[in-house]
Amino acid sequence: MSKKIVVTGLGATTPLGGTARESWDALLAGASGASTIEAEWVEQNQLPVTFAAQAKVPASEVLERVEAKRLDPGSQFALIAAREAWADAGLDEVVPERFGIDWATGIGGVWTLLDAWDTLRERGPRRVLPMTVPMLMPNAPAAAIEMALGARGGARTVVSACASSTESIANGYDHLQAGLADVIIAGGSEASIHPLPLAAFASMQALSKRNDDPASASRPYDATRDGFVLGEGGAAIVLETEEHALARGARIYAEVVGGAVTSDAYHITAPDPEGSAAARAMIAAIEGAGYSRNDVVHINAHATSTPVGDIAEYNALKHVFGAHLANVPVTASKASTGHLLGAAGGIEAIFTILALAERTAPPTINLHEQDAEIDLDVVRSPRALGDGDLLAISNSFGFGGHNAVVALKTY
Structure with missing residues (x-):
C-alpha cells in the first residue's frame, strides 16, 4: 500500500x-x-x-x-x-x-x-x-x-x-x-x-x-x-x-507524491533538443503519483540561462502539458541563485515546497526581453497560487543526459 x-x-x-x-x-x-x-x-x-x-x-x-x-x-x-x-x-x-x-x-x-x-x-x-x-x-x-x-x-x-x-x-x-x-x-x-x-x-x-x-x-x-x-x-x-x-505532532510543509529519473542517451553535455526523455520524467513523476498533467499549477524549471538548455526544456514542457502549459506559472529561480550544480535541485525543491505551503509562486528576475521561441507564463513578481489542493513539479537536468523530477503537493 x-x-x-x-x-x-x-x-x-x-x-x-x-x-x-x-x-x-x-x-x-x-x-x-x-x-x-x-x-x-x-x-x-x-x-x-x-x-x-x-x-x-x-x-x-x-x-x-x-x-x-x-x-x-x-x-x-x-x-x-x-x-x-x-x-x-x-x-x-x-x-x-x-x-x-x-x-x-x-x-x-x-x-x-x-x-x-x-x-x-x-x-x-x-x-x-x-x-x-x-x-x-x-x-x-x-x-x-x-x-x-x-x-x-x-x-x-x-x-x-x-x-x-x-x-x-x-x-x-x-x-x-x-x-x-x-x-x-x-x-x-x-x-x-x-x-x-x-x-x-x-x-x-x-x-x-x-x-x-x-x-x-x-x-x-x-x-x-x-x-x-x-x-x-x-x-x-x-x-x-x-x-x-x-x-510525534510534527508540522508538515507539503507532501512529496512522486519522483522519476530518465536519461537522454544523446550527448555528454548537450540536452536532447526535443526533450523527450525529460518529458518522460515529468510524466512519470506526475502520473505515477496518480495525478493528471492538468493538475499541475506551478513549475520550478531547471532553466539555467543557457541558449540551448532553456529551449530544450521548453520543448519538453510543451510535450507534457500541451495547451495547459499556458495556465501554469513557471519560476526559474537560478536567475537569483545562480546554478548550484549538484545542490541546485535541493534548493529548488525547497522553493517549490514553500511556494505550495505559502501558496505563492516566486519571481524570476532579469527577464527583460522574453525569447520569442519560449512561450511560457514566467512569474515576474510573487504570484498567488490559489486555494484547494495544489500540485507542482521541480525539474533538474544534468550533463550526461540525466533527468530528474519530483512532484509535490499541498498538505
Whole structure:
C-alpha cells in the first residue's frame, strides 16, 4: 500500500541567505546572489569569468574552526543545511536504524583535491594531509551528516551532475515507500567556485561573461541570455512517513507524491533538443503519483540561462502539458541563485515546497526581453497560487543526459 511521504524540515545555505527562510525571503524580494569574486586567484589565473553566486554566509561563520578544518567546503555546506533541517523538523529522538541519508553532489570535493595536488607538486608527498581522501570523496557530505545526526539506516550518495539532488529526493521518497526508514534527510551540496571549474565551464562557453554586471547575468528565458552563473551552497529536506510525522505532532510543509529519473542517451553535455526523455520524467513523476498533467499549477524549471538548455526544456514542457502549459506559472529561480550544480535541485525543491505551503509562486528576475521561441507564463513578481489542493513539479537536468523530477503537493 502506498504511504504518504511528507516534508517536515527545511535547511539551506545559498547565495541568497544563510538559512532556508532567508533564501526564500530574498527570492521573493527579487534579490540576486551573484557578485564579483574578491580573491587573488581570479587575476592570478587570468580567468575570463570573474564572478559567481557565492554563499551569502561563509561556512566559517557557522561551523567551529576545528570541525570545518576536517571537511571540504561541500561537506561544510551539507552539514549546515542538514542541521538546520533537523532542528526545523523538531526531531529530538529517532530510532537510528530507521533514519537514513539520501545526499548528492555534482562534482565532489574539488577544493580538497586540487589543493592537495598543489601541495604535492610544490611541497612533496609528506605535506599532503592524511585526511585528503576522506575529505574529497563524493560521499563525504553524506558521511558528515550521518555521523553528526546519528543516522544508521544508510547514507547514500547520488552523483548525476545537475540532476543530483533532485534524484536524491526521489530516492528518499522511494526508500520511505519501501519501508527502509521512517525519516530521511535528502538534498545536496556543492562548492566548486574554484579556478579550474570556472575556467573549464568558461572554455565550453557555458558561463555568462557579464563581468561588468554579475547581478543580472543569470537571465533564464531572456533573448540575450549567454550562459549560467556558477553557484554554491547546500539544501536539506527532512522526509518522513505521514504516520511517523503525525505520531510525534510534527508540522508538515507539503507532501512529496512522486519522483522519476530518465536519461537522454544523446550527448555528454548537450540536452536532447526535443526533450523527450525529460518529458518522460515529468510524466512519470506526475502520473505515477496518480495525478493528471492538468493538475499541475506551478513549475520550478531547471532553466539555467543557457541558449540551448532553456529551449530544450521548453520543448519538453510543451510535450507534457500541451495547451495547459499556458495556465501554469513557471519560476526559474537560478536567475537569483545562480546554478548550484549538484545542490541546485535541493534548493529548488525547497522553493517549490514553500511556494505550495505559502501558496505563492516566486519571481524570476532579469527577464527583460522574453525569447520569442519560449512561450511560457514566467512569474515576474510573487504570484498567488490559489486555494484547494495544489500540485507542482521541480525539474533538474544534468550533463550526461540525466533527468530528474519530483512532484509535490499541498498538505
